[in-house]
Amino acid sequence: VPRNDTPSLDALKREIGRLAGIGPKSAERLAYHVLRMPADQAEVLVSAIRRARERIRHCRECGGLTEAEVCAICEDPARDRSLLCIVEKPQDLLSIERTGEYRGLYHVLMGAISPLDGVGPSDLRVESLRERVVKGGIREVIVATNANVEGEATSLYLKKMLEGAGARVTRLAHGLPLGGELEFADLATLALSLSGRREIDES
Numbered sequence: 682v683p684r685n686d687t688p689s690l691d692a693l694k695r696e697i698g699r700l701a702g703i704g705p706k707s708a709e710r711l712a713y714h715v716l717r718m719p720a721d722q723a724e725v726l727v728s729a730i731r732r733a734r735e736r737i738r739h740c741r742e743c744g745g746l747t748e749a750e751v752c753a754i755c756e757d758p759a760r761d762r763s764l765l766c767i768v769e770k771p772q773d774l775l776s777i778e779r780t781g782e783y784r785g786l787y788h789v790l791m792g793a794i795s796p797l798d799g800v801g802p803s804d805l806r807v808e809s810l811r812e813r814v815v816k817g818g819i820r821e822v823i824v825a826t827n828a829n830v831e832g833e834a835t836s837l838y839l840k841k842m843l844e845g846a847g848a849r850v851t852r853l854a855h856g857l858p859l860g861g862e863l864e865f866a867d868l869a870t871l872a873l874s875l876s877g878r879r880e881i882d883e884s
């Protein structure tokens with residue numbers, strides 16, 4: 682067995698390969714690319730990762746990503762504070778923002794109910810959601826969880842939890858792509874799904 686002269690290259694490939702959506706081939710290609718980069722550019726990449734890790738946090742109100750205590754959407758006086766859109770992940774919030782069709786506020790759950798994965802309501806930002814709605818002033822809660830098993834289970838749970846809290850609870854219309862992940866929906870589909878929202882049917 683020949684001596685391995687480049688264990689640090691192996692480590693680089695391994696770490697890149699851990700990133701979402703990166704297979705072994707891509708990991709290898711990217712590792713070589715990083716090696717060929719000018720030193721200062723590689724340094725910029727490393728410090729961008731470090732800075733993002735240090736500065737990005739969750740908004741105290743909605744749970745979306747921000748570098749401040751409260752995010753720009755929550756602070757924007759022009760947003761409609763009587764509308765609250767519930768999403769699973771911060772990325773989903775961005776997807777809905779990009780449609781340009783929504784002017785209300787958000788609440789990020791940080792996941793979806795999934796008994797198979799051992800994720801229950803107490804693992805999600807559900808209590809802070811209840812508090813926001815109970816506090817009053819919200820006329821409609823739009824549940825924009827993914828159109829898959831977990832998203833549907835979460836949507837039914839929220840509908841029950843918010844019963845009698847004084848807000849109408851609606852759900853995005855179907856028509857999202859297979860698997861129903863907001864992240865992968867195109868903007869036109871998402872905008873349609875938002876405008877076609879309706880009451881949650883428990884049957």
Ligand SMILES: [Zn+2]
Nearest residue numbers: 740743752755
């Ligand atoms: Zn916020």
